[in-house]
Amino acid sequence: MSDKISIKVGDSSLTVDRGSRPSDLAVRLGEAGPFVAARVNGRLQDLSAPIEEDAEVALVGPRDTEALDILRHSAAHLLAHAVLDLYPGTQTGIGPAVETGFYYDFLREDPFTPEDLEAIEKRMKDVVRENASVERLVLEKGKAVEFFAEKGQELKVELVREKGDAAVSIYRQGPFADFCLGPHVPSTGVLANVKLLSVSGAYWKGDERGRQLQRIYGAVFATKKELEDHLVMLEEAKKRDHRKLGPELELFGTSDDLGGGLILWHPKGSRVRAVIEQHWRERHWAGGYEVLYTPHIGRETLWQTSGHLGFYKDSMYAPMEIDGQNYYLKPMNCPFHIQIYKAKVHSYRDLPLRWAELGTVYRYERSGTLHGLLRVRGFTQDDAHIICTPAQIDDEILRVLDFSISILADFGFTDNKIELSVRDPKNLEKYCGADDRWCQAEASLVKALEARGLAYERMEGEAVFYGPKIDIKVKDAIGRLWQCTTIQFDFNMSERFDMTYVGEDGKEHRPYMVHRALLGSLERFFGILVEHYKGSFPLWLAPVQVAVLPIAERHEAYALSLVKTMTDNGLRSEADISREKVGKKIRQAELAKVPLILVVGDKEVERGTAALRVHGQGDKGEVEVAAFLAKAKEFHQNKNLKVDF
RNA sequence: GCCAGCGUAGCUCAGUCGGUAGAGCAGCUGAUUCGUAAUCAGCAGGUCGGAGGUUCGAUCCCUCUCGCUGGCUCCA
Numbered sequence: 001m002s003d004k005i006s007i008k009v010g011d012s013s014l015t016v017d018r019g020s021r022p023s024d025l026a027v028r029l030g031e032a033g034p035f036v037a038a039r040v041n042g043r044l045q046d047l048s049a050p051i052e053e054d055a056e057v058a059l060v061g062p063r064d065t066e067a068l069d070i071l072r073h074s075a076a077h078l079l080a081h082a083v084l085d086l087y088p089g090t091q092t093g094i095g096p097a098v099e100t101g102f103y104y105d106f107l108r109e110d111p112f113t114p115e116d117l118e119a120i121e122k123r124m125k126d127v128v129r130e131n132a133s134v135e136r137l138v139l140e141k142g143k144a145v146e147f148f149a150e151k152g153q154e155l156k157v158e159l160v161r162e163k164g165d166a167a168v169s170i171y172r173q174g175p176f177a178d179f180c181l182g183p184h185v186p187s188t189g190v191l192a193n194v195k196l197l198s199v200s201g202a203y204w205k206g207d208e209r210g211r212q213l214q215r216i217y218g219a220v221f222a223t224k225k226e227l228e229d230h231l232v233m234l235e236e237a238k239k240r241d242h243r244k245l246g247p248e249l250e251l252f253g254t255s256d257d258l259g260g261g262l263i264l265w266h267p268k269g270s271r272v273r274a275v276i277e278q279h280w281r282e283r284h285w286a287g288g289y290e291v292l293y294t295p296h297i298g299r300e301t302l303w304q305t306s307g308h309l310g311f312y313k314d315s316m317y318a319p320m321e322i323d324g325q326n327y328y329l330k331p332m333n334c335p336f337h338i339q340i341y342k343a344k345v346h347s348y349r350d351l352p353l354r355w356a357e358l359g360t361v362y363r364y365e366r367s368g369t370l371h372g373l374l375r376v377r378g379f380t381q382d383d384a385h386i387i388c389t390p391a392q393i394d395d396e397i398l399r400v401l402d403f404s405i406s407i408l409a410d411f412g413f414t415d416n417k418i419e420l421s422v423r424d425p426k427n428l429e430k431y432c433g434a435d436d437r438w439c440q441a442e443a444s445l446v447k448a449l450e451a452r453g454l455a456y457e458r459m460e461g462e463a464v465f466y467g468p469k470i471d472i473k474v475k476d477a478i479g480r481l482w483q484c485t486t487i488q489f490d491f492n493m494s495e496r497f498d499m500t501y502v503g504e505d506g507k508e509h510r511p512y513m514v515h516r517a518l519l520g521s522l523e524r525f526f527g528i529l530v531e532h533y534k535g536s537f538p539l540w541l542a543p544v545q546v547a548v549l550p551i552a553e554r555h556e557a558y559a560l561s562l563v564k565t566m567t568d569n570g571l572r573s574e575a576d577i578s579r580e581k582v583g584k585k586i587r588q589a590e591l592a593k594v595p596l597i598l599v600v601g602d603k604e605v606e607r608g609t610a611a612l613r614v615h616g617q618g619d620k621g622e623v624e625v626a627a628f629l630a631k632a633k634e635f636h637q638n639k640n641l642k643v644d645f
Numbered sequence: 646g647c648c649a650g651c652g653u654a655g656c657u658c659a660g661u662c663g664g665u666a667g668a669g670c671a672g673c674u675g676a677u678u679c680g681u682a683a684u685c686a687g688c689a690g691g692u693c694g695g696a697g698g699u700u701c702g703a704u705c706c707c708u709c710u711c712g713c714u715g716g717c718u719c720c721a
Contacts, residue, residue: 111648112649113650198715199650199715199716200716201648201716202717203647203717206717208647208717212717214649217715217716243713254713256711256712256713260712307721308721315719315720366719367646368648368719370713551678552678584682587683588683589682597681599680611680618681
């Protein structure tokens with residue numbers, strides 16, 4: 001075996017000693033760097049890792065996209081380095097890169113305070129300036145255990161014992177050493193643009209019964225600008241926060257006296273909700289659905305049959321006793337729809353049935369999980385159940401998929417991420433329902449996605465126990481994903497309630513049942529809408545669509561007549577007849593994010609016109625009332641997301 | 646539920662090293678009748694989240710409790 005190997009870096013080819021390191025290549029090629037890692041024959045590795053065979057090598061700079069995870073992971077190590085410098089005796093848990101940055105978990109008696117975070121960040125920056133080197137060593141497993149035991153790092157000892165191979169790689173910098181595969185940056189100098197963001201609790205190995213650790217979160221980027229942009233984005237997200245905008249725009253509220261996780265829809269929010277519901281109903285009727293109503297409570301026996309009392313009881317509220325019988329608040333609508341199904345004998349000729357309901361359900365959520373409109377204890381699901389024969393299932397799935405995507409688009413969500421959740425192939429016994437049914441169900445989900453050419457991610461093992469499903473997540477204005485639609489097969493309920501239909505053969509058959517929530521819940525969807533539009537709803541959804549602002553008292557009658565004209569034409573309109581100057585009225589209408597503003601004074605009264613202002617676009621000048629009305633009506637009725645006058 | 650932080654007027658916030666609180670906006674009243682993002686003046690508004698304790702005295706210190714925030718866990 002030759003002790004030379006040939007290396008290709010970009011356009012250059014060179015022959016080097018076997019065992020040369022990527023960092024040597026950089027020197028040899030006169031590449032300035034800095035570099036954070038190297039891609040050797042497609043695999044990311046340390047700059048200091050020897051190359052043992054002919055290879056194609058790419059040096060990875062901090063600004064390369066594939067560097068970001070390395071920067072994050074290394075920044076997590078830097079964080080631990082600083083923490084151990086400042087708080088010796090702290091035990092380190094795990095510290096990975098995550099989607100938005102990195103974190104590290106620590107075990108320590110005293111809580112980290114915000115001041116501690118500042119001190120830690122400062123120490124991190126010192127270490128960056130020192131450009132401390134990061135060293136990799138490989139120890140035999142037993143030695144690695146000893147190594148961490150000597151340092152008093154019991155958590156690491158546990159990890160090495162559980163996960164370590166025969167040879168364990170360890171990264172070391174300052175007082176900190178980690179059991180870690182890498183790769184890592186060669187030294188800390190490239191981690192200058194780092195910021196610690198928050199501290200929170202976390203469980204050791206994610207186990208609720210396990211030890212409680214303290215987790216410090218941070219973000220890191222290759223350039224200062226990217227870090228600043230990220231911080232601006234966090235600020236931007238805060239400005240869109242529906243929990244702030246909701247009460248500000250008088251859309252909804254909560255009340256301590258009412259209780260956590262319960263939402264009060266204020267008049268303006270209720271208006272928007274009513275518009276959403278009406279649109280939803282009309283689309284469902286047009287789409288071949290019946291819209292049902294069912295009660296909020298049901299007898300214990302119903303929940304026993306459905307199985308909820310068996311496996312879902314912890315999420316249900318305590319029963320109330322009525323005439324010696326226990327009744328439960330509903331956590332789901334399906335048993336009620338099934339009762340309607342079972343009210344008569346169904347023929348295959350009746351199917352498919354598509355039954356939808358805006359059904360308000362109540363679920364116990366642990367106090368710490370409640371979050372604005374997004375996680376609540378009482379909410380209205382836009383639920384539907386499709387009951388059909390095996391022969392109909394492909395058509396029905398395609399139909400519900402198209403329907404869902406189309407309705408999401410009505411609200412401005414056209415950029416979606418789709419996930420197909422299927423069984424865990426290694427654990428088939430934990431699922432209910434016959435194997436051939438699972439196969440057919442999965443096949444029809446895939447067929448529908450492929451028929452429409454939709455990209456999707458296959459989530460192995462993510463199916464719920466009763467059937468495979470498709471989830472649709474929508475992307476909002478600042479790129480965040482929100483789960484809305486879920487289309488799930490249910491092989492459980494139809495069995496438990498012994499749902500049947502009479503087939504052509506005169507025999508009883510088991511229908512397919514598909515659950516579907518499209519918007520998800522009205523509360524949650526409304527929260528997502530508020531964040532997506534930053535409170536500035538498109539015209540057709542806006543609680544007030546046209547504000548009419550008289551300049552002086554003598555213009556009020558005219559303003560009110562315009563409001564009546566708008567209202568008579570189906571537009572939601574209000575006049576501001578406060579004794580304020582027009583500048584103030586405009587400011588208030590703009591702050592309320594009213595899409596269209598009509599200012600009227602002497603000139604407009606005299607000519608029977610109005611001065612138009614479009615939210616976010618400013619003064620558009622004088623308009624004829626009839627022409628304005630025609631356009632506004634058109635935008636409203638067509639549900640345009642943007643208006644153009 | 647767990648860890649940490651927070652809770653002062655409707656909102657945003659100041660303040661009190663323990664002697665029962667203050668501003669701006671919003672509200673009300675009055676004046677102003679005004680041309681594209683805040684007219685002026687006056688008034689009113691708080692058992693300082695709730696309960697208990699320590700103290701001559703608690704909004705401030707302690708305990709419990711409720712709620713909110715960031716996460717964790719959970720979300721068949």
